[in-house]
Amino acid sequence: MSIRREFYQRDARIVARELLGQRLITLIDGERTSGRIIETEAYLGTGDAASHSHRGKSPRNATMFLTGGHAYVYLIYGMYWCFNVVTGDEGDGEAVLIRAIEPLEGIDAMLIRRGSIRSEVDVANGPGKLAIAMGIGHELNGADLVTDSRIWIERDERIADERMAATTRIGITRDAHHEWRYVIR
DNA sequence: CCTGCGATATTCT
DNA sequence: GAATATCGCAGGC
Numbered sequence A: 001m002s003i004r005r006e007f008y009q010r011d012a013r014i015v016a017r018e019l020l021g022q023r024l025i026t027l028i029d030g031e032r033t034s035g036r037i038i039e040t041e042a043y044l045g046t047g048d049a050a051s052h053s054h055r056g057k058s059p060r061n062a063t064m065f066l067t068g069g070h071a072y073v074y075l076i077y078g079m080y081w082c083f084n085v086v087t088g089d090e091g092d093g094e095a096v097l098i099r100a101i102e103p104l105e106g107i108d109a110m111l112i113r114r115g116s117i118r119s120e121v122d123v124a125n126g127p128g129k130l131a132i133a134m135g136i137g138h139e140l141n142g143a144d145l146v147t148d149s150r151i152w153i154e155r156d157e158r159i160a161d162e163r164m165a166a167t168t169r170i171g172i173t174r175d176a177h178h179e180w181r182y183v184i185r
Numbered sequence B: 001c002c003t004g005c006g007a008t009a010t011t012c013t
Numbered sequence C: 001g002a003a004t005a006t007c008g009c010a011g012g013c
Helices: A014-021 A107-113 A127-133
Strands: A023-028 A031-043 A069-076 A080-087 A094-105 A151-154 A164-167 A182-185
Touching: A014 A031, A014 A080, A014 A094, A023 A094, A031 A107, A031 A127, A069 A127, A080 A127, A094 A107, A094 A127, A107 A127
Parallel strands: none
Antiparallel strands: A023 A031, A023 A151, A031 A094, A031 A182, A069 A080, A080 A094, A164 A182
């Protein structure tokens, strides 16, 4: 069963922490794949210079301003899709980037989608990689994770604070000092 | 093990 | 024209 709306309608940093250990599922072209979320990053609204939303709406980031629980999927470096979970209320422009999953179901399908990749551990350990492995592309931008039949998140494991580490976010230059990247250790 | 670089769309200066 | 929430490959050690 999908996680309910209220879970997502909170501060991105809280949602990012609580998403660790939960299960992301896609059902694309008849292939069901799922994985345990093991790395996330929070991006806030106007005050966060690293966030796509901090200068306001654009054609690319419009879905980031939907209410919590929607998908924000964008193209990075003109090459790879990145999957985010929108958080907070409509108009906030907050989201959580899912940076890595541990494959659970449909591992064969993931390996095929990733082409030359051989090992299960490398198949979805990065934001661009997991989008390919799970069949996530622009057609899922704006999807409602609470109701959509192609992509959703289910409650799985609760990760205790002691098993969680917070570090600076990866690959950014502005507002880079915030420790808003969360991993299971 | 490590570092450097090319691919390439959208946004920003 | 430059920068960007990435990745895989090439080359040197």
